[in-house]
Amino acid sequence: MQQLRERGIYTLSSEGDFVVHMVFRGGYVLYTPSAWEFFGPYVYESDRTGGIHIEGRPTSWNIDDLTDTNRTARSRSRNGAAQKPSIGE
Secondary structure: OOOOOOOEEEEEHHHEEEEEEEOOOOOEEEEOHHHHHOOOOOOEEEOOOOEEEEOOEEEEEEHHHEEEEEEEOOOOOOOOHHHOOOOOO
């Protein structure tokens, strides 16, 4: 099972790009880039074995299905810094 980068931007099949955030219980949650920037809800979550779920239901995907884009999302901040375009995207 691959280790994902905090705030790494990954592509999931035909679903598009997602920002990865590690959670304390183990696993990850996946946000769309706009949801990440504007404090929206996450779309997918993974369990400790790497299975990806949506609204608590398993999908056919695993975190090994994520492809690293080699981009990193800005840190979230309440002052809006994450909402400014970053160079290199």
